[in-house]
Amino acid sequence: MWMTELPPFVPFIIAALLAMITRGQLRNLILLATPILGGLHLWLDVPPGIVTTFSIMDFELQLMRTDRLSLLFGYLFHITAFFAAIFALHVRDTTQTVSGLLYTGSTLGAVFAGDLITLFIFWELMAISSVFLIWASHTERAIRAGMRYLIIQVSSGLLLLAGALLHYNQTGSLAFDFIGLQGISGWLIFLAFGIKCAFPLLHNWLTDAYPEATPTGAVFLSAFTTKVAVYALARGFPGTELLIYIGAVMTCFPIFYAVIENDLRRVLAYSLINQLGFMVCGIGIGTALALNGTVAHAFSHVIYKALLFMSMGAVLYRAGTIKGSDLGGLYKSMPKTATLCIIGACSISAFPLFSGFVSKSMIMAAMIQEGYDYLWLVLLFASAGVLHHAGIKIPYFAFFAKDSGIRTQEAPLNMLIGMSIAAALCIFIGSQPQYLYALLPWEVDYWPYDTTHVLSQLQLLLFSALAFVWMYKQGLHPPELHAVNIDVEWLYRKLLPNAAIKIQNMSQQIGSGITYAAKASLKDVAKIMGDTHIARLHLATSWPTGSMVFWIAVILGFFLLADAIH
């Protein structure tokens, strides 16, 4: 019976410890068995309503609290950890293996956290364990990007801690339930979640760091951190109207960056923000349909986004580059990867029969139900944008377009298996959505497949594709170029460092100026002194410290004597 109350993060922490001391087949077995056994255990043995507490210094931490919401995210993260582990099975790098397991474990810890302090602990553990997946690239760029990532992630945790303590002060409770935007504590926690959820202006850590991670590390990263933030927002701030507007901005601004970005994994990172935008909108609407839509979209999104990151990881692994300008024609050497990538692209674009279609439409339907007509149009606009950067650009510029002349091998077998599982799930969820719907936290009667919906979605997508063909043929499509596009990060990567260097230079100049002036005037004084008659006397010459002490003693002795005589 105690097994039911075993927090789901525990097996992954144990597996991480075992992975440190094992090698080869045994370690691979641990890597694969942990998510399978953990996931099956969660699925078969753990019902909603379990609470596991742990006492530390008179304080009770809720290490595990299950309900339909946390359980669904739990299943999702186990599935993802499983196919991501297969995808990474060829990696012989203990750092990556261990941090992948720890990161999965801390993600599960955060999802099942019943109080804000437990959430904080795992929130920070996620940051610390995941940064090694970026650093493992061992490039100067990755190390710097990882450092920026770590600073921002840890700051998010500190905001969460501050908010949690204030919240405790105000309400006397640390339970992680509905929080709402009340008082400073609510806002602090909101901001902490917002950083991890890549709210506009707080988003840049994601597009900065994820593309620098290792091909396999990026798969884990794309799946976990931001979705824990979505989960946390769905639990703490459902129905917060501000989120609808934040979400709408998130769906739109990244699509423009994605169109002109050359690094295809960075395109996926911008696209990730766009997808989070749909979920954030759903949380903001806060009705049962909208929240179900958010959770369902998170579920299908994690899988197709991981699939896309895996396919681009495979390209990077085989071709050695992921720049759109240098790639092209790879379907000739990697046809299987290309096919799997196209399945991911269809899913994210929400083609009927693929997973994005059955989940995104719930959020759209909820939006129109609640009367947000113009924002519904915005999301529709963003959907056309998704088709551009994720549906067409990613597969087209990597695998087709102009033949870059790169001839390489198909991705390794383990990568193909990992991608195939994700691709199969995309199609299964898309064509048999009733199984996912049955797991959703709220009772909702929704079915995506009817004539109207299928027809309108196909029209939207295929006429967008038609626009691509037309613009591409006319030469109106922006070419892939070797360039970077500045974003908010410009503030802290360029403006602030430059300002700091300028201030330092200026203060150095001012400092040396003062020293120079002071030295010059002292020299003058010394010169004047030297010219006087006093200079010739014994006491005016330079003295060692010892003799100074001696003379002070003499003077003091003299005063003492004078005092005694009195």
Place this chain on the structure above:
Amino acid sequence: MTEPEKKQYLFDKPRNVSLLLRSLYAICALLFILDFFLHRHVVHEWDSITGFFAIFGFIAYVTIVLLAKQLRKIVKRKEDYYDVDD
């Protein structure tokens, strides 16, 4: 690498490319025509317009690409922009 390739791949043949494009055009035409025959239940007054989603998709796509090109003029920098100090 410099060895001339013998093998012809799927899209090396212009015939296959134009076949793909023509099927896209045909499907698009079909979808537009279907709008006249199939009854879409209207979720909003806007989409009572025939071909609303098709027109919207096309225009949205073109708008996105054209706006992105303008954005590029503002934000584009050299590839080593962040690696070198001014």
